[in-house]
Amino acid sequence: MITRFLVVVVLAGSVGGCSPPALARAGDLVVADGYAYQSMGDGASAFLVIRNEGTSDDTLTAAESPAAGLVMPHGTEVAGGAGRMVHLDAIPIPAGGTVAMGSGGLHLMLRELRRPLAVGDSCELRIRFARAGTLRVTVPVVGFSDRP
Numbered sequence: 001m002i003t004r005f006l007v008v009v010v011l012a013g014s015v016g017g018c019s020p021p022a023l024a025r026a027g028d029l030v031v032a033d034g035y036a037y038q039s040m041g042d043g044a045s046a047f048l049v050i051r052n053e054g055t056s057d058d059t060l061t062a063a064e065s066p067a068a069g070l071v072m073p074h075g076t077e078v079a080g081g082a083g084r085m086v087h088l089d090a091i092p093i094p095a096g097g098t099v100a101m102g103s104g105g106l107h108l109m110l111r112e113l114r115r116p117l118a119v120g121d122s123c124e125l126r127i128r129f130a131r132a133g134t135l136r137v138t139v140p141v142v143g144f145s146d147r148p
């Protein structure tokens with residue numbers, strides 16, 4: 001029951017040639033955008049837009065960060081009008097598709113932060129994929145109102 005949490009947008013080529021430069025690439029996978037929110041307590045959440053430019057499906061299987069003791073792929077389940085985070089063992093990245101994480105949906109949950117993440121900091125993430133291997137990306141830390 002993973003797929004019902006996904007927001008998958010299939011892009012029909014690059015629109016008008018104005019896509020922003022990729023933050024990182026591993027194999028066929030491109031991180032088109034990414035950020036982390038400033039921390040709350042010893043936790044924070046991070047969001048990536050991952051584009052699969054290949055012709056084979058891939059799967060996000062794990063994540064880690066030097067900034068945190070634990071990084072978990074999370075989805076958000078809405079029940080009775082309230083959102084509840086659920087752990088995901090895997091996030092499919094379909095061939096030719098884009099998975100857009102976002103507040104209130106898919107995210108990477110950072111726990112056991114080694115130091116607080118403040119606005120203006122950056123945060124390195126290492127994302128493991130079944131096919132593309134490990135993708136390293138550094139994302140900016142933003143305030144909650146900067147990227148709603």
Ligand SMILES: [Cu+2]
Binds near residue numbers: 045086107
């Ligand atoms: Cu979470």
